[in-house]
Amino acid sequence: MIKKQKTVANLSIIILILLIFASAGGLYLDNLYRDNDFLKIVWESTDLLVLFLIVPIFIISLYFIKKSASIRAYLILLGLLDFTLYNYGYYLFAVSFNWFFLLYVALYVLSAITIIIALLNLDSKLIAQRFRTKIPTKLIAGFMIFVSISLTIVYSVMTFGFIFSGNLPVIIERTGHPTNIVFAMDLSLVVPVYAIAGIWLWKRKPWGYVLSTISLVKGALYNLVLSFVTLQIADNGFPESINELPLWLFFTIASFIGGLFLLINLNRTDKNKRI
Numbered sequence: 001m002i003k004k005q006k007t008v009a010n011l012s013i014i015i016l017i018l019l020i021f022a023s024a025g026g027l028y029l030d031n032l033y034r035d036n037d038f039l040k041i042v043w044e045s046t047d048l049l050v051l052f053l054i055v056p057i058f059i060i061s062l063y064f065i066k067k068s069a070s071i072r073a074y075l076i077l078l079g080l081l082d083f084t085l086y087n088y089g090y091y092l093f094a095v096s097f098n099w100f101f102l103l104y105v106a107l108y109v110l111s112a113i114t115i116i117i118a119l120l121n122l123d124s125k126l127i128a129q130r131f132r133t134k135i136p137t138k139l140i141a142g143f144m145i146f147v148s149i150s151l152t153i154v155y156s157v158m159t160f161g162f163i164f165s166g167n168l169p170v171i172i173e174r175t176g177h178p179t180n181i182v183f184a185m186d187l188s189l190v191v192p193v194y195a196i197a198g199i200w201l202w203k204r205k206p207w208g209y210v211l212s213t214i215s216l217v218k219g220a221l222y223n224l225v226l227s228f229v230t231l232q233i234a235d236n237g238f239p240e241s242i243n244e245l246p247l248w249l250f251f252t253i254a255s256f257i258g259g260l261f262l263l264i265n266l267n268r269t270d271k272n273k274r275i
Contacts, residue, residue: 004121005074009065011114012077015084016058018107022100023051034096038174038238043095045232046087049225054083071127072266075210078118079217085111086189086222094181128206132265137201140258144198144212148191155183209262216259223252
């Protein structure tokens, strides 16, 4: 069912070590970040959550994979790797050049390689057979499709707004970047995956279960980080940012509930045996 699990686990341990270095360095090395005040708050707040939330979950997932070859822990680990890929895409492409540039490259590339190896060696059909049939798949799938459509609409409206008015989106003005890295990352790494996973889950296709679980784990964790970052930004000179908090909390809760429904309805052996 899960081939090359040892390879994925070993690569994940390397990624975990790099995560600890990157997040601890971001918190405790003076003058690492050379960005403006807004972005410094973003990076340092993210580092705090990565070090004290993501890293522990990483360790727990690897422990259960090694102890019992848990499929549930394996899917959570892939969600964490997806989080790492997405998060350090921002650090690689948006953080002003600093001492950790090669570290960001390593985290981004290793996360992508590990996810590819893991997915190529997953037997999605066997994993899908272990999900109980009473999961509200259409409700979960509908949420994922809603997210992909909503992000596409919002980013398209803001882009066309610039085309017709010449006014830059607020986020570009705040960051001082020449382009919008958020738009780029979401439209390339979130929208297509959520749309495909949602459609496949709606149709109860094997890969729909796998990709939806991974995406919702990543979505719950990243939106939780984003909620914390928003609070920090609002408390440090950008009070208008607090208006975004309800949206991030909604995505956090909805992703958590959807991912939880899938994970708790994943049997260890067969459909008729409860965990």
